[in-house]
Amino acid sequence: MLQLSDIKKALDDKKIVHVVGGGLSGQAVIKLLHFHHVPLVFHEKNKDNLLPEFLNFLEQNAIPCFFGEHKKENFANCDIFIPSPAAAISVFKDLLPQKALAVSETEIAYLFCENTPILGITGTSGKTTTTTICDAMLKAQGLRVFTGGNIGTPLSVYALEITQNPKTPRANVIVLELSSFQLQTCNALKPHVGICLNISANHLDYHADMKEYIDAKMNLFAHQTEQDFAILGPEIANLAKEYHFKAKTIIFDTNKRNFPNTKLLGQHNQSNAEAAWQACQLFGVNFENAQKAMQNIKPMENRLEFIRELNGVSYINDSKCTTVVALEVALKAVSEENHPIILLAGGKFKGGDLEALIPFMQKSVKHVALFGGCREYFEQAWQGKINLSYDETLDQALLRAKNLATQNDAILLAPATASFDQFKSYIARGSHFRELVLQLN
Numbered sequence: 001m002l003q004l005s006d007i008k009k010a011l012d013d014k015k016i017v018h019v020v021g022g023g024l025s026g027q028a029v030i031k032l033l034h035f036h037h038v039p040l041v042f043h044e045k046n047k048d049n050l051l052p053e054f055l056n057f058l059e060q061n062a063i064p065c066f067f068g069e070h071k072k073e074n075f076a077n078c079d080i081f082i083p084s085p086a087a088a089i090s091v092f093k094d095l096l097p098q099k100a101l102a103v104s105e106t107e108i109a110y111l112f113c114e115n116t117p118i119l120g121i122t123g124t125s126g127k128t129t130t131t132t133i134c135d136a137m138l139k140a141q142g143l144r145v146f147t148g149g150n151i152g153t154p155l156s157v158y159a160l161e162i163t164q165n166p167k168t169p170r171a172n173v174i175v176l177e178l179s180s181f182q183l184q185t186c187n188a189l190k191p192h193v194g195i196c197l198n199i200s201a202n203h204l205d206y207h208a209d210m211k212e213y214i215d216a217k218m219n220l221f222a223h224q225t226e227q228d229f230a231i232l233g234p235e236i237a238n239l240a241k242e243y244h245f246k247a248k249t250i251i252f253d254t255n256k257r258n259f260p261n262t263k264l265l266g267q268h269n270q271s272n273a274e275a276a277w278q279a280c281q282l283f284g285v286n287f288e289n290a291q292k293a294m295q296n297i298k299p300m301e302n303r304l305e306f307i308r309e310l311n312g313v314s315y316i317n318d319s320k321c322t323t324v325v326a327l328e329v330a331l332k333a334v335s336e337e338n339h340p341i342i343l344l345a346g347g348k349f350k351g352g353d354l355e356a357l358i359p360f361m362q363k364s365v366k367h368v369a370l371f372g373g374c375r376e377y378f379e380q381a382w383q384g385k386i387n388l389s390y391d392e393t394l395d396q397a398l399l400r401a402k403n404l405a406t407q408n409d410a411i412l413l414a415p416a417t418a419s420f421d422q423f424k425s426y427i428a429r430g431s432h433f434r435e436l437v438l439q440l441n
Contacts, residue, residue: 021084123197266333324352
């Protein structure tokens, strides 16, 4: 079994590291490894996507670069391969030499701060909210926390900071949101506490199948020992036995409402808070400080974010809702507030059972205003059973929804899709919706 020490030895032996992608994590790990005098090669398909400052850094430090389509000959001397989290590993299978070891940016970064305990969070939905709650609870207890990974700041940024400036106060806990993309190339990462909230069909346009997706998620627990803790949602409790967990396993209760005094909507957020509480008390957080954290926490952008009320109608932005499972969660959360719902949905469909939502939607959804791509999937599932309309753009669909809404309704953007039909990200989609709503009168 590969150990962190094996990866560290490869870096110490000046093995050649190839980094693919100039996003936040790619830039951060390049700068970290360059500081530690590791030989590097950089690959990026679209040079125009790179910031001038980063291009200058590459040029000034004479880091070899390959731009354009990835070619086998460009990876000939690759010993360690660090992919962009957005790049499917299967794409590189025939490009890399057999000796090459694929390692995530997160795992590389942890080599430089491995004495700090990790709290790792994964799952199909709820990762970012739970990560944010963990951060708030730990800080309410007075602990120093670095929070990053798939949310916000790559761990390499923190690793570079503490190695460049040894006097920098170190975190007591590193809290990491980890996607299946990142975990797929984690070979030896060992969190002291790992949370997997849930697993449902997702990213099957990236992973070969559900088994590969679940295997990636379970990498979070693969290197834990009897001194560590694995926290699982009840629907996936069986995975602890199936994947031979060594850690002490805790199954959190998704029906608990320990934190009713919060601005976060829905029972699913009570469930996220319960998972966070089970984890944070293992780092010494008491219940009083956990409660304070939940009272002060605000809904995050694009995650059941209340934008405004206009003429008695609530406008809610859940652009982060990119799956059918997330749509079900959003609908239940808003209906718990006793709002009839006008739903805005549509985009690049990633799969899921839309028909299974019909019984609940018939009770809680007045109208579905479809927009953008994959119209056919929604119409095939819902036509004749739920009131439907279609507009090409989100702008047009929102105006239609506004005209249909009456007092106490909620207009909910919960697309159940990726954004890439019309927007570069779910964040861009949510920002556009927010701007449109704030301009309504």
